[in-house]
Amino acid sequence: MTLEKATLPVPQFDQITLDDLKQKIEQAIEQGQNFLNELQEVPQSIQAQLSVLDKIDTLENNMGESWGILSHLNAVMNNVETRELYQTLLPALSEYYTALGQHVPLYQTYQHVHDASLFDTLPPAQQSAIKLALRDFKLSGVALEGENKKRYAEISARLSQLASDFSNHVLDATQAFSKPLTEAQLKGLPQSSVELLKQYGQQRELEQPVATLDIPSYLAIMTYADDRELREELYKEYVTRASEQSAHPSFDNTPVMEEILSLRQEMAKLLGFDNYAEYSLASKMAPDVETVNQFLVELAEHARTPALKEIAELKDIAKQDGIEELKPWDSTYYSEKLKQQQFNLSQESLKPYFPAPKVIQGLFSVVNRLYGITVVEREAPLWHADAHYYELEDQGVVIGGFYFDLYARSGKRGGAWMSGFRSRMQTENGLQKPICYMVGNFTPPVGDQPALLTHDEVNTLFHEFGHGLHHMLTEVDNISVAGTHGVAWDAVELPSQFMEFWTWDKDSLDSLSEHIESKETLPEELLKALLDARFFQSGMQTLRQIEFALFDLNIHKITPALNATQIQATLDDIRQKFAVLPTVSYNRFQNSFSHIFAGGYAAGYYSYKWAEVLASDAFDRFENEGIFNTQTGTEFRKAILAVGGKDTALDAFINFRGREPKIDALLRHQGWTNT
Numbered sequence: 001m002t003l004e005k006a007t008l009p010v011p012q013f014d015q016i017t018l019d020d021l022k023q024k025i026e027q028a029i030e031q032g033q034n035f036l037n038e039l040q041e042v043p044q045s046i047q048a049q050l051s052v053l054d055k056i057d058t059l060e061n062n063m064g065e066s067w068g069i070l071s072h073l074n075a076v077m078n079n080v081e082t083r084e085l086y087q088t089l090l091p092a093l094s095e096y097y098t099a100l101g102q103h104v105p106l107y108q109t110y111q112h113v114h115d116a117s118l119f120d121t122l123p124p125a126q127q128s129a130i131k132l133a134l135r136d137f138k139l140s141g142v143a144l145e146g147e148n149k150k151r152y153a154e155i156s157a158r159l160s161q162l163a164s165d166f167s168n169h170v171l172d173a174t175q176a177f178s179k180p181l182t183e184a185q186l187k188g189l190p191q192s193s194v195e196l197l198k199q200y201g202q203q204r205e206l207e208q209p210v211a212t213l214d215i216p217s218y219l220a221i222m223t224y225a226d227d228r229e230l231r232e233e234l235y236k237e238y239v240t241r242a243s244e245q246s247a248h249p250s251f252d253n254t255p256v257m258e259e260i261l262s263l264r265q266e267m268a269k270l271l272g273f274d275n276y277a278e279y280s281l282a283s284k285m286a287p288d289v290e291t292v293n294q295f296l297v298e299l300a301e302h303a304r305t306p307a308l309k310e311i312a313e314l315k316d317i318a319k320q321d322g323i324e325e326l327k328p329w330d331s332t333y334y335s336e337k338l339k340q341q342q343f344n345l346s347q348e349s350l351k352p353y354f355p356a357p358k359v360i361q362g363l364f365s366v367v368n369r370l371y372g373i374t375v376v377e378r379e380a381p382l383w384h385a386d387a388h389y390y391e392l393e394d395q396g397v398v399i400g401g402f403y404f405d406l407y408a409r410s411g412k413r414g415g416a417w418m419s420g421f422r423s424r425m426q427t428e429n430g431l432q433k434p435i436c437y438m439v440g441n442f443t444p445p446v447g448d449q450p451a452l453l454t455h456d457e458v459n460t461l462f463h464e465f466g467h468g469l470h471h472m473l474t475e476v477d478n479i480s481v482a483g484t485h486g487v488a489w490d491a492v493e494l495p496s497q498f499m500e501f502w503t504w505d506k507d508s509l510d511s512l513s514e515h516i517e518s519k520e521t522l523p524e525e526l527l528k529a530l531l532d533a534r535f536f537q538s539g540m541q542t543l544r545q546i547e548f549a550l551f552d553l554n555i556h557k558i559t560p561a562l563n564a565t566q567i568q569a570t571l572d573d574i575r576q577k578f579a580v581l582p583t584v585s586y587n588r589f590q591n592s593f594s595h596i597f598a599g600g601y602a603a604g605y606y607s608y609k610w611a612e613v614l615a616s617d618a619f620d621r622f623e624n625e626g627i628f629n630t631q632t633g634t635e636f637r638k639a640i641l642a643v644g645g646k647d648t649a650l651d652a653f654i655n656f657r658g659r660e661p662k663i664d665a666l667l668r669h670q671g672w673t674n675t
């Protein structure tokens with residue numbers, strides 16, 4: 001199939017060299033620094049003040065053009081060269097952003113515009129952008145002086161370095177392990193998993209199948225391998241990654257975590273907060289740390305009874321198999337067996353119905369029905385053969401572009417994410433349309449067949465596409481409040497978790513599924529089994545998320561900063577209270593908890609649950625009005641997806657629902673209540 005060429009000015013991934021990027025990034029930093037150096041005082045006229053604000057947006061946009069590409073390549077095509085360049089540029093970049101955040105004349109310029117009589121006549125998005133900028137100046141230490149100011153800059157630079165180290169250690173530790181398997185060790189694995197592990201072997205020029213810690217391989221072993229010792233071995237490798245418990249001490253994140261926590265607490269104190277959790281909450285929708293804590297503890301109360309029942313069932317089925325004491329490496333394995341027994345459902349029986357191309361096409365048809373938008377694949381230079389480029393059209397007009405890069409491979413960081421590359425913005429050359437990347441670590445295609453996705457992977461795809469729509473359907477033209485920018489972090493997971501609901505609907509599943517051979521959609525009995533199993537272990541899963549969220553909140557709340565032993569003790573204590581399956585003493589989950597040590601979720605992991613309340617409650621309206629109701633879809637798009645940071649998260653929600661959020665729908669969507 002030949003594709004038409006991209007209509008948006010996409011990056012030339014086939015031509016970009018790291019040298020080019022280096023030059024462009026250094027140039028962007030230099031331009032920014034020069035501008036800051038020249039701005040010695042607040043310009044006289046309001047027009048000149050406004051043009052300073054415009055210039056800052058333009059500089060930010062330019063930075064994204066080059067730094068956005070390097071960050072992306074460093075995440076999906078990581079190698080010695082990308083890593084080295086990234087590390088080399090990080091200090092200068094951090095220095096620039098610190099200088100920007102603490103630039104007093106710049107801050108005063110924003111303040112002047114804010115206080116001017118003209119402020120009320122500015123477009124609402126611009127007003128919000130200015131208010132948020134003023135808040136962020138304070139959170140970046142614009143008020144600091146002398147030694148404190150210098151110290152803040154040092155901390156900032158060091159923290160960005162440590163986040164990068166943390167992330168690299170996790171990737172290196174994940175890639176350091178591989179294990180050729182014997183025929184006997186494959187027992188229990190479905191053919192598709194065996195083929196995948198053989199493919200891993202071939203990539204290493206080995207005759208035997210190979211198990212790795214890449215998520216498709218790891219999950220295949222944990223779900224299916226009858227060999228309990230093998231499961232235990234893989235489990236141990238996985239949960240000790242980047243720790244002192246692993247065979248690779250050079251990737252140990254223990255000192256990195258300690259230093260990160262210590263610097264975060266010091267920074268929070270410098271800025272006048274009691275602790276880092278308070279600092280984090282200062283820019284979020286949740287009012288304060290205690291509210292979040294209470295929210296999580298109450299949610300845990302709802303989850304506890306179902307979770308206890310679920311774990312009892314799990315222990316029971318393991319016992320029938322002669323397992324007296326259920327261990328963490330048994331949990332996924334017997335869960336799959338239990339699911340088969342209770343619902344006559346296996347991941348494996350579903351997979352042939354979810355070939356990736358069909359799922360993607362189905363996803364596009366779902367968003368077409370909801371929002372009237374159309375997706376077209378177009379030809380564009382790409383960084384890897386797995387990647388694809390698409391454009392989003394509304395009434396025949398291209399409004400944004402996005403890339404999919406969905407399959408696990410070596411050199412790609414774990415997990416799934418959306419990252420905005422270009423934001424919607426008014427520029428000198430007219431309106432710049434938003435472009436983003438959506439990345440996954442799905443089971444890759446094996447042989448000539450398209451990738452067959454698990455229902456979990458289908459869910460993840462919808463989740464990331466929700467983030468993507470948030471980025472692309474924005475109608476805001478200010479870069480700092482367009483798309484997900486300027487949206488309170490604990491509300492950012494609303495559009496993403498909201499989209500997941502469409503993977504649990506018959507009508508929608510009909511358009512997502514087509515058997516790889518028979519071309520049939522999901523048959524009635526499988527559909528019923530899938531829907532019946534929807535709440536399977538929802539109590540245990542919720543408690544697990546709460547465990548992570550409380551751990552994150554607590555280690556950022558407690559001062560003075562915790563050392564490694566205390567971090568472990570905090571986690572143990574929370575597990576004691578909330579986990580239903582005891583873990584093992586060597587488990588070092590925290591050492592690869594990239595969300596909070598290398599991502600943006602520090603004292604913010606609770607955001608998933610917080611935003612799930614919003615997503616569930618928003619979806620509740622669709623349930624009442626029809627889940628493909630175009631009017632409701634249009635209103636959701638207008639109130640939530642279009643506004644970026646123009647409206648506060650609470651206002652945006654109220655605009656859609658007509659009232660404040662309630663938790664009832666979430667409890668019902670977990671299968672815990674009927675109302």
Ligand SMILES: [Zn+2]
Pocket residue numbers: 463467493496
């Ligand atoms: Zn997300």
